[in-house]
Every structure is written in C-alpha cells, then in structure tokens.
Amino acid sequence: MNPWQTLRVALRALARNKLRSVLTALGIIIGVAAVIAMVAIGQGAKAKVEQAFAGMGTNLLIVMSGSTTAGGAHGGFGSMPTLTWGDLKAIEDECPAVRYAAPALRTTGQILSKYQNWTTSITGTTPDYFRVRAWPVSAGRLFGGSELETGAKVLVMGQTVADQLYGRGASPVGRTVRVSGVPFDVIGVLARKGQSPMGFDYDDGVFTPETTYREKIQGGLANYISGVILVGAVSAGATIRAQAEIQGLLRERHHLPEGAADDFDIHNLSELASASEQGTRTLAALLASIAAVSLLVGGIGIMNIMLVSVTERTREIGLRMAIGARPRDVLAQFLAEALVLGIAGGAVGVALGTAAAVFLARRFDWPLSLSPAVAAVAVVFAGIVGAVFGLYPARKASRLDPIEALRYE
Amino acid sequence: MESASPILALEDVVKVYRLGDVEVRALRGITLSVGAGDFVAIMGASGSGKSTLMNIIGCLDRPTSGRYLLAGRDVAGLPKGRLAEVRNQTLGFVFQSFNLLPRTDALENVELPLIYAGVRARERRRRAAEALAQVGLGDRLHHRPNQLSGGQQQRVAIARALVSRPRLLLADEPTGNLDSRTSVEVMALLQALGRSGLTVLLVTHEADIARYAARVVVIRDGLVQSDERRAPEVAVPEVSA
Numbered sequence: 188m189n190p191w192q193t194l195r196v197a198l199r200a201l202a203r204n205k206l207r208s209v210l211t212a213l214g215i216i217i218g219v220a221a222v223i224a225m226v227a228i229g230q231g232a233k234a235k236v237e238q239a240f241a242g243m244g245t246n247l248l249i250v251m252s253g254s255t256t257a258g259g260a261h262g263g264f265g266s267m268p269t270l271t272w273g274d275l276k277a278i279e280d281e282c283p284a285v286r287y288a289a290p291a292l293r294t295t296g297q298i299l300s301k302y303q304n305w306t307t308s309i310t311g312t313t314p315d316y317f318r319v320r321a322w323p324v325s326a327g328r329l330f331g332g333s334e335l336e337t338g339a340k341v342l343v344m345g346q347t348v349a350d351q352l353y354g355r356g357a358s359p360v361g362r363t364v365r366v367s368g369v370p371f372d373v374i375g376v377l378a379r380k381g382q383s384p385m386g387f388d389y390d391d392g393v394f395t396p397e398t399t400y401r402e403k404i405q406g407g408l409a410n411y412i413s414g415v416i417l418v419g420a421v422s423a424g425a426t427i428r429a430q431a432e433i434q435g436l437l438r439e440r441h442h443l444p445e446g447a448a449d450d451f452d453i454h455n456l457s458e459l460a461s462a463s464e465q466g467t468r469t470l471a472a473l474l475a476s477i478a479a480v481s482l483l484v485g486g487i488g489i490m491n492i493m494l495v496s497v498t499e500r501t502r503e504i505g506l507r508m509a510i511g512a513r514p515r516d517v518l519a520q521f522l523a524e525a526l527v528l529g530i531a532g533g534a535v536g537v538a539l540g541t542a543a544a545v546f547l548a549r550r551f552d553w554p555l556s557l558s559p560a561v562a563a564v565a566v567v568f569a570g571i572v573g574a575v576f577g578l579y580p581a582r583k584a585s586r587l588d589p590i591e592a593l594r595y596e
Numbered sequence: 597m598e599s600a601s602p603i604l605a606l607e608d609v610v611k612v613y614r615l616g617d618v619e620v621r622a623l624r625g626i627t628l629s630v631g632a633g634d635f636v637a638i639m640g641a642s643g644s645g646k647s648t649l650m651n652i653i654g655c656l657d658r659p660t661s662g663r664y665l666l667a668g669r670d671v672a673g674l675p676k677g678r679l680a681e682v683r684n685q686t687l688g689f690v691f692q693s694f695n696l697l698p699r700t701d702a703l704e705n706v707e708l709p710l711i712y713a714g715v716r717a718r719e720r721r722r723r724a725a726e727a728l729a730q731v732g733l734g735d736r737l738h739h740r741p742n743q744l745s746g747g748q749q750q751r752v753a754i755a756r757a758l759v760s761r762p763r764l765l766l767a768d769e770p771t772g773n774l775d776s777r778t779s780v781e782v783m784a785l786l787q788a789l790g791r792s793g794l795t796v797l798l799v800t801h802e803a804d805i806a807r808y809a810a811r812v813v814v815i816r817d818g819l820v821q822s823d824e825r826r827a828p829e830v831a832v833p834e835v836s837a
C-alpha cells in the first residue's frame with residue numbers, strides 16, 4: 188500500500204466512528220485551543236506594551252544636565268545646567284551610534300487663543316525632535332531648518348491643546364495664538380500619540396523652534412541648554428553603545444578627571460522596555476509549559492482510546508490480515524489514524540482558540556495578535572503527539588495473530 | 597483420480613502446539629492433494645484438527661513440519677509478510693460470521709483486498725462492482741451490512757473473496773449462521789463458481805452441506821480418516837416470492 192492509500196483507509200476507518208474520533212481528539216482540541224487563545228491575548232498585551240514604549244520614541248536616550256549642590260542639599264538632575272550647545276553638536280557629529288540628537292527646552296506657560304486659554308508645556312526644539320519620537324503631524328506641517336535659523340514665531344501643537352483651545356474637530360492651522368504676550372502662527376497639529384505607561388498625556392503640549400524659544404520665551408543663559416537632549420540611536424540594539432559613546436564624549440568635553448562623578452545623566456528608555464520584555468518572556472515560558480502539559484494529556488487520551496479501538500476492532504484487524512494486509516500495513520493504518528486525529532485535533536483547536544480569542548478580545552476590549560506561525564507550530568506538534576502516542580497501539584495491532592483475531596468475540 | 601496439476605499439495609504436514617508444558621499434536625501427518633477446479637468438503641468433529649488444517653491451507657499458520665505447495669509454490673516456510681501477499685493474491689476467504697466491516701457499504705467491503713494488492717481506485721471500484729454482480733448483488737452496491745439479509749451479507753463476503761481472482765476459495769462453515777433456505781442459496785452460488793473453474797475448499801461439520809461437494813475428506817485426531825469422491829447433489833435454491 189502506498190501512503191496515500193494508507194491515509195484513505197485511515198480516514199474511512201475514522202469516518203466510520205465519527206463520535207469516537209471526535210472524543211479521541213478532544214484532549215488535543217481543548218489543549219491547542221487554550222494555548223492559541225492565550226497566546227493571541229498574551230501577544231496582544233505584549234504588542235500594547237511595546238506600542239506604549241514606542242510612543243515615547245524609538246531607540247530613545249535622554250541626556251540630562253547635572254545636579255546643583257547647595258549646602259549639602261542635592262538639587263537633582265537637571266537643576267544645574269552643564270550641557271552646552273557645543274555638547275549637543277558634538278553628540279550629533281562624533282557618536283557613530285547616534286542618529287539624531289535634539290534639544291528639548293521646556294517650561295510651562297499659558298497659551299491664549301481668541302476665545303480660550305490653556306496652560307501647558309512649551310518645548311523649544313529642532314525638527315529632529317519629531318524624528319526621534321517618530322511623531323508626524325495630522326494637519327499642517329512641522330517647522331523646518333529655515334524657521335529654526337531665523338527664529339520664526341511658529342508653533343506646532345499637540346492634539347489635546349488644539350481640542351482645548353478650538354474644540355474638537357476644528358483645525359487651528361493658520362490661526363494665531365499668544366504665548367507670553369508674543370503672537371505665534373500655528374503651522375501644524377501633531378498626530379495623537381496617547382498616554383505614557385504612567386498616564387502622562389503626550390498630546391498636551393506645544394513646540395516651537397529652539398531659537399524662537401530662547402529669544403522670546405526663555406531669555407538668559409545662552410551657552411547652556413536649559414533642558415534635556417533627546418538622542419535617537421541608530422537601532423534598538425545600539426542604545427547601550429550610544430550611551431557609552433555619549434558618556435565618554437561628555438566626560439572629555441567637561442574635563443572630568445578620572446574618578447570624578449558624571450555631571451550629567453543618561454536615561455536609557457530601552458532598559459524599561461527590556462524589563463517589560465522580561466515579563467513577556469516569563470509569560471511565554473508559562474504558556475509553553477501549559478501547552479506541553481495539555482498536549483501530553485491529549486496524547487495520552489489518543490493512546491487510551493486507540494488501545495480501546497484496537498481491542499474493539501480485533502476482528503476487523505484479523506480480517507484485514509486474512510485478505511492480505513501485512514503487519515506493516517496494519518501498523519501504518521493505525522499510525523495514520525493517530526496522526527490524522529492529532530493534526531485534525533490541532534486544526535480544530537486552532538479554529539476554536541482563534542474564535543475564543545476574538546470573542547474575548549471583543550467582549551473585554553483586549554488587544555489581539557493572531558500569529559499564523561504559532562497556529563502552524565501547534566498543528567504540527569499536535570500531529571507529532573498523535574503519532575508518538577499512536578505508535579504503541581499501532582504496534583499492538585500489527586502484532587495480532589490473524590487466527591486469534593478472527594476468532595475474537 | 598487426482599488432477600495432473602494440483603492446486604494444493606500437503607505432504608506429511610504436522611502441527612504441534614505448546615500449551616505450557618503440554619504438547620498438543622493437532623495435525624499428525626496429513627497428506628492431501630487437491631486438483632484445480634475440484635470442490636472439496638473437509639469434515640470433522642470439533643477438536644479433530646480441521647480448523648488447524650484450514651489455517652495452514654489458508655496460509656494463516658505455518659506447519660511444524662512437512663511440505664505445503666500452493667499453486668506449485670512451497671509456502672511452508674514463508675515469513676508473515678510474504679504469507680499475507682500469498683493470501684491476498686492466491687486465496688479467497690469466506691467465514692461463518694461474514695466479517696464485513698460495519699458502517700461500510702458493500703462496494704467498499706468488496707474493494708478491501710484490492711487495496712492491499714495496490715490496485716488503483718477506479719479499477720478497484722470497477723472490479724468490486726463486477727464481483728457483486730457475479731454474486732447477484734449488482735443492485736445492492738451501496739447497501740451497508742445492516743441493510744442486508746444474512747444470505748446477502750454472505751454473498752458480499754463471497755464477492756470480496758472473488759474480487760482478487762484467487763486460485764482457491766476457502767469457505768469456513770459458510771452456512772453456519774444461515775437458515776436452511778439461505779444455506780442452499782449460498783451453496784448453489786459456490787457450486788456455480790466451482791463449475792466456472794474455481795477450486796473450492798469447504799470446511800463444515802454438517803453432512804447436509806458436505807453432500808454438495810464432489811469430494812469429502814474426513815479428518816479425525818489429526819489424520820485423514822477417509823477421502824471419498826462421489827456425485828455431488830446439485831443445490832437448487834427455492835424461487836423466492
């Protein structure tokens with residue numbers, strides 16, 4: 188018999204006993220369905236967390252200036268300006284792992300439209316800032332290099348500010364607002380970015396060119412950056428390298444002797460992301476162990492029912508041998524039956540698990556991530572489990588004596 | 597009057613079973629030759645060794661000693677897998693309890709030996725339908741065993757035995773589960789097959805059934821007690837209403 192005929196014989200035998208076939212595969216079906224549903228929801232949760240971190244910016248490092256120390260009281264990072272515009276330029280030019288570096292000069296102030304006012308954060312920066320944070324406009328445009336050079340009185344606002352000043356749905360692009368009594372043209376509204384993992388609203392803020400900010404809003408301390416430098420590394424894997432390069436560069440530029448503490452601080456947000464990744468990995472290990480246990484139980488179910496089936500079908504086996512089935516034909520048939528049960532059980536389990544995941548995701552508004560690779564692996568594994576646990580019953584069937592088997596009542 | 601080319605020839609066949617310490621000599625030296633086209637009944641009480649003889653002739657069992665030539669080929673020492681091929685290609689089996697696969701229609705039941713012979717599906721179906729027509733069930737191809745009478749079920753089983761075009765048909769108490777009228781029908785069918793040239797070996801303990809055979813071999817205590825040839829009675833089935 189060729190494999191195709193063996194498969195057809197196995198399929199017919201299974202079809203002859205539909206209820207038993209379904210019950211045999213039930214363990215596999217439930218196990219695979221549970222795993223598929225949990226993986227889909229777990230992946231969805233992971234994707235949501237990753238999205239939240241991506242919202243802060245891709246491959247992001249934040250360089251802050253050092254702390255003041257007055258009478259033994261440390262003022263905290265950023266309280267003493269130590270970062271210069273020269274430092275910013277050096278970071279941009281001399282660190283190979285750095286793609287973008289943008290200043291973020293920040294204060295809080297009142298924005299006045301014709302009818303409304305809103306107090307929010309005001310950030311002076313360069314166009315690179317929006318690249319580091321992967322933040323496009325939803326209307327209008329960002330400011331460009333020429334506006335940065337001339338210190339143009341232009342402003343890009345977050346969606347929350349736009350909503351507060353002009354109401355939902357209205358476009359503020361082309362209107363004029365006043366900041367500290369200075370009129371600014373609104374040239375763009377940023378796409379909604381949502382909230383940080385800690386609940387901070389990214390969309391509640393306005394942005395102007397840093398030159399304009401320094402001239403019209405801040406004043407004083409022109410050599411130092413009164414804020415932070417946002418750095419985008421060339422890739423997610425390069426953040427550690429970028430951090431080391433910047434640290435070395437700044438220590439040299441600030442003439443810090445060996446052993447002296449840094450007068451600046453570098454925050455690596457990818458560290459936070461990797462912590463969350465650790466949690467995801469733990470979850471994945473848990474899922475894998477549940478999958479292993481449920482497939483084991485499903486496999487034992489297949490072996491159990493296959494053994495019963497071999498006993499119950501003893502006469503059928505005897506007849507098949509009498510009319511010309513060789514022991515290996517019988518072995519192949521029962522193995523094929525177990526394999527089909529495993530694969531079909533796996534496929535049905537994937538379908539049920541997907542349906543359950545979609546239902547739960549809709550019902551409770553959870554994020555969902557369906558992966559064809561996971562489904563394929565589940566089906567292949569279920570098939571392997573079926574074949575492994577079907578081997579013993581199949582051997583038992585193939586070793587029956589046709590005379591005894593035909594006489595079996 | 598033995599035929600010049602025997603389809604089966606047993607020479608001093610001995611079969612010994614070991615049941616724990618006890619040796620059971622089921623066959624104690626059987627010599628038997630059956631010519632092509634013969635219709636032989638093997639009779640014997642239970643325990644006479646006729647079932648053991650049947651199993652050896654049917655290549656389901658191997659003799660402890662002696663020679664067995666089936667269609668000119670020595671099959672006494674063949675391994676299990678080869679014996680299966682011999683059963684598939686040279687022999688046809690008919691059992692007392694039909695042994696049809698349940699929930700499987702007549703056509704599929706009859707196709708079964710051809711699957712193990714590696715015949716392609718289309719050819720299988722054609723030959724199975726042909727065999728069913730030969731036993732008079734051409735209009736019952738898609739009936740399942742539970743939709744057929746006992747006599748019809750046995751005819752499906754005969755079709756299954758015929759479909760691989762065997763040299764020898766082995767019928768083990770083929771009428772054991774049938775009433776007398778249906779028994780005559782089945783015997784008429786076997787006689788018709790015999791007339792068309794097929795060698796039929798019938799195992800039975802009923803003299804009523806054995807009288808349809810042209811030759812009766814009686815086994816007793818593992819030996820051939822008598823071997824007679826006589827004019828067989830012709831089975832005439834009653835015309836059913």
